[in-house]
Amino acid sequence: MIFKGLEIATTGMMAQKTRMDIVSSNLANMNSVNDKNGLPYRRKIPVFEAILDKEQNGIPLSKVKVKKVIEDPSPYKLKYDPKNPLADKNGYVKLPNIDPLREMVDMMSAMRTYEANLTAFNTHKGMILKSLDILKV
Numbered sequence: 001m002i003f004k005g006l007e008i009a010t011t012g013m014m015a016q017k018t019r020m021d022i023v024s025s026n027l028a029n030m031n032s033v034n035d036k037n038g039l040p041y042r043r044k045i046p047v048f049e050a051i052l053d054k055e056q057n058g059i060p061l062s063k064v065k066v067k068k069v070i071e072d073p074s075p076y077k078l079k080y081d082p083k084n085p086l087a088d089k090n091g092y093v094k095l096p097n098i099d100p101l102r103e104m105v106d107m108m109s110a111m112r113t114y115e116a117n118l119t120a121f122n123t124h125k126g127m128i129l130k131s132l133d134i135l136k137v
Contacts, residue, residue, distance in 0.1 A: 004053070004061055005124035011063040012117035018066045019046050019110040023103050030098050038086060040096040043072035072097055 022044050029041040049067035052060055074097045082091030 002128060006121055006128075008053075008061060008063055009117045009121035009124065011065060013114055013121070015046075015048055015064045015066055016110045016114040016117065020107060020114070022046050022069060023107045023110065026098050027100065027103050030096055030100065032096065033086065040076055040094050041098070043074070043096065043098050044069050045072050 026043050032041040033039070034041070046069050047067045048064055050062040050064055053063050054061055076094040076097050078092045079095055080091055081087055081093045084093045087093050
């Protein structure tokens with residue numbers, strides 16, 4: 001029971017790590033096209049889920065995890081390039097629906113949330129160590 005705070009903060013850090021991995025993948029595939037169907041890469045979005053672990057003194061203890069990763073349904077970007085082999089009959093090429101600015105904001109948000117969980121983890125660890133020091137005396 002004493003280590004639940006550490007466990008909860010750890011699940012938050014793992015979820016944010018997954019989020020950073022997905023953002024990195026989105027940025028890496030900004031210009032990618034699927035070889036099989038010729039469609040551009042679709043931006044991926046993590047969906048988080050809170051899992052009620054148990055209640056302690058009436059306070060719910062929830063963990064977090066990535067429930068699934070979905071594709072962003074927003075439309076592809078279009079670019080007029082009639083000489084491109086992937087252009088449609090009107091000369092437009094479909095590009096991935098990735099906005100680098102949006103991805104960087106998501107990355108910064110994930111990093112800050114990770115850091116907040118790390119701070120909670122270290123604070124809880126410090127309280128446990130201080131409690132053990134008090135009990136030694």
